[in-house]
Amino acid sequence: MFFALEFPPINAILRWQDIFPSFNKIGLIAVVSAILVMVFYALANRANPMLAPTGVRNVAETSVEFIEEGIVMQTMGRIGLPWTPFLLSLFLFIFLANIPGVIPVLQMPATARIAIPLGLSLLVWVVYIGTGLKHQGLGYVGHLLWPPGVPVALKPLVGLIEFVSTILVTPFSLTVRLFANMLAGHILLVTFGLLTESLLFAKTSQIFLVPMSILPFIMLVFLTAFEVLVAILQAYIFTILAAVYINNSMAAHDEH
Amino acid sequence: MEAMSMLVQQAEEFTADEAKSIAAATNAGFAYGLAAIGPAIGIGYLVGKSVEAMARQPEAAGMVRTTMFLGIAFTEALALIGFVVFILLKFA
Numbered sequence: 001m002f003f004a005l006e007f008p009p010i011n012a013i014l015r016w017q018d019i020f021p022s023f024n025k026i027g028l029i030a031v032v033s034a035i036l037v038m039v040f041y042a043l044a045n046r047a048n049p050m051l052a053p054t055g056v057r058n059v060a061e062t063s064v065e066f067i068e069e070g071i072v073m074q075t076m077g078r079i080g081l082p083w084t085p086f087l088l089s090l091f092l093f094i095f096l097a098n099i100p101g102v103i104p105v106l107q108m109p110a111t112a113r114i115a116i117p118l119g120l121s122l123l124v125w126v127v128y129i130g131t132g133l134k135h136q137g138l139g140y141v142g143h144l145l146w147p148p149g150v151p152v153a154l155k156p157l158v159g160l161i162e163f164v165s166t167i168l169v170t171p172f173s174l175t176v177r178l179f180a181n182m183l184a185g186h187i188l189l190v191t192f193g194l195l196t197e198s199l200l201f202a203k204t205s206q207i208f209l210v211p212m213s214i215l216p217f218i219m220l221v222f223l224t225a226f227e228v229l230v231a232i233l234q235a236y237i238f239t240i241l242a243a244v245y246i247n248n249s250m251a252a253h254d255e256h
Numbered sequence: 257m258e259a260m261s262m263l264v265q266q267a268e269e270f271t272a273d274e275a276k277s278i279a280a281a282t283n284a285g286f287a288y289g290l291a292a293i294g295p296a297i298g299i300g301y302l303v304g305k306s307v308e309a310m311a312r313q314p315e316a317a318g319m320v321r322t323t324m325f326l327g328i329a330f331t332e333a334l335a336l337i338g339f340v341v342f343i344l345l346k347f348a
Contacts, residue, residue: 010347074322173333180336183343237329244326 013190014113014183029110033096037089064088071240076247083246086127091239094120094178098231101186102224109231112182114175121174124242132249140249174241181234185227192220284345291338298331 018024044060047053053061067088072080097116101109111117132140144166145159199213270278306324310317 010343070322074319173330176336176340177329177333180339184336184339233325237325240322240325241329 007191007194013187014108025106025108026110026113026116029100029106029108030097030116033093033110036096037092040092063092067091067239071236071243075240075243076250079251080243080247083243087239087243090120090124090242091235094238095231095235098182098234099228101182101189101231102227107189109182109186111178111234112186114179117175117178120178120238121171124174124245125171128242128245128249131246135250144249170245174238178234178238181230185223185230188223189220189227192216192223196220280345284342287345288338288342291341292335295331295335299328302327302331 016025019028040056041060044057047055047057064084067084068081071087071091072084076083094111097110099109100106101112132144136143145162146155147158147162150158195216196213199209199216202209302324306320306327309320313320
């Protein structure tokens with residue numbers, strides 16, 4: 001009514017018929033991506049480690065190397081190398097949950113519903129708080145609230161700010177970043193798909209409108225390529241932020 | 257005075273639900289547009305400076321790139337919260 005083309009209600013683009021109660025396509029995509037990661041590394045593990053790597057193992061070794069060189073060494077240094085398996089599984093799971101957004105037939109990133117990003121960031125939250133408690137004991141709580149060198153008069157204020165930013169804002173922003181990026185991409189693709197369709201099948205006397213549908217279609221193709229980039233980038237950013245947070249609670253304020 | 261009565265007449269043609277969805281759609285547009293201004297300036301400045309740093313010291317490019325992505329992630333979050341507000345206004 002207020003838009004030139006009628007946008008479907010949000011449930012039509014984000015929700016399908018349940019396959020069976022409380023399990024729909026998004027759940028299916030999430031389960032399949034988790035299983036795919038496991039099968040992939042199980043296959044890679046079967047190859048003989050003494051020979052030069054080929055096929056699946058080659059890809060698996062490249063991915064491990066990418067996480068080690070590109071994320072762990074850049075943010076945590078050598079001390080963080082034991083965290084590689086955790087970060088690798090985070091990265092691959094998020095990537096495989098993102099990429100169905102551009103795969104025909106599936107056409108839905110599982111991370112465009114808030115449940116999966118929220119679950120993942122709560123996992124990261126538990127992990128970095130747990131790491132802090134393990135490495136620094138109960139002193140971690142003090143370090144969390146008061147960075148070194150805060151004047152006594154400012155302690156209540158700084159403590160409040162640090163508490164809110166570490167305990168509340170960090171998992172919230174992790175969640176919203178992944179969720180909103182994938183949802184925005186999905187809605188963008190839906191919009192241009194609808195635009196193409198409604199121009200192509202427009203019942204209008206102005207016949208020159210029909211070939212115009214090539215314009216949104218070109219945009220749709222371009223945006224699909226862009227969404228592949230976003231899927232990789234968001235997985236990378238989520239992983240690197242997890243690494244930074246873990247590193248902060250591991251080594252924080254040793255000088256103090 | 258005549259213009260006022262025309263406006264009132266116009267307004268009476270919408271039911272409460274329609275008026276609400278008009279207001280929601282208008283405000284949703286403003287919400288995202290305003291939320292995007294700051295992060296746009298921030299990300300532009302950030303990436304520009306990073307490219308400058310990489311051009312000056314190509315050997316530090318890897319480190320600069322990692323830090324750049326971190327900075328982009330933090331800056332972008334503000335725009336994305338604006339986008340979530342847009343979704344909430346438009347559809348909820």
